[in-house]
Amino acid sequence: FTRITVAPILILAGLVIEIFAIFKNPVRQASSGGAKETQQ
Numbered sequence: 001f002t003r004i005t006v007a008p009i010l011i012l013a014g015l016v017i018e019i020f021a022i023f024k025n026p027v028r029q030a031s032s033g034g035a036k037e038t039q040q
Helices: 003-024 035-039
Strands: none
């Protein structure tokens, strides 16, 4: 592969992994502060 092909695949794979991680761990537990505290 060339860099032009590999780079977007790695970026998309990273986004998918992050989305899976957020769904596995609820956002309340994952973020220790920030927007969630202001809403509560």
